Amino acid sequence: MTRLTIRRPDDWHLHLRDGAALAAVLPHTAARFARAIVMPNLTPPVTTTDAAASYRARILAAMPAGARFTPLMTLYLTDRTAPAEIDRARASGIVHGCKLYPAGATTHSDAGVTDIRRLDATLARMADTGLPLQVHGEVTVTDVDVFDREARFIDTVLAPLAERVPNLRIVFEHITTRAAAEFVRDARSGIAATITPQHLLLTRNALFAGGIRPHLYCLPILKTERDRLALIEAAVSGNPRYFLGTDSAPHARHAKESACGCAGIYSAHAGIELYAEAFEAAGALNRLEAFASHFGADYYGLPRNTDSITLVKSPWTPPAGYAFGNDTLVPWRAGEALSWQLEASVAS
């Protein structure tokens, strides 16, 4: 196959940042995706519906001319998020979930939740109102091996939570392990997962190929080939519990190429093309549309998009860097050819 036209996809997990960084990255997402679930881990984090509304307005103000893109906002849960805030979020119509960052798990997660059991009243309100919980699924205890933190989280936090609040809708974000794929497959209804392109295409070997590769460092960290194969199997399975979420997470070049580099892979410049590569390698390009354009919208109770995009099999090479305010942003696959290219957006 050399051309593929699919219903326009959505990105169900995205970091857009703010200010000059937002202006730099938004055109890439808006050219491909109709909507995105926008992560709230700004500094300070987006913890209230009012803050989400202001952030949404800044995103809309940064939109390139002619673009049609809808940001779907989220709130950042803290130990102090009250049930009344959930009511405000629901009433606003612009907030589509609350993000659980275990405190200290990743970039800008210091204000996150220290003990999820303290939030049961808030989570119960989310369950009652149907507002999904988006979960960064890693334990933060430093004596757990970094490669085991997701599996440990399932056993000690996520599985008990899913039982304790039985109607809570939970998106297990950016799953990276066979254990996570199997947990989601076998879980009660209301539990789904997003899968990133990097976890479909790479293993932890890529982090050390010929030297340390800071631009491939993300959290949860890349895992083994056995895990990658389980994620591929999940993504192409046609099971609606698994859907697209790039977790594109831009950082300035100097923050990545550092003695203590930030976690995050920038993929929005090729946010659908990378998935096409992964699905094609699995012999499952015919499953891409449902994963990218149907299952997420269905889960979130939103209409599927009505227009389409076309991908063409025609190699192109992302640049060494994009302008990023006064800095440079190094995209994933900088200087390395990608096989699929976005051709055109065809209005319905």
Ligand code: DOR
């Ligand atoms: O690699 C990551 N980067 N993982 C996260 O959970 C956060 C993200 C970021 O915001 O940079």
Ligand code: ZN
């Ligand atoms: Zn993320």
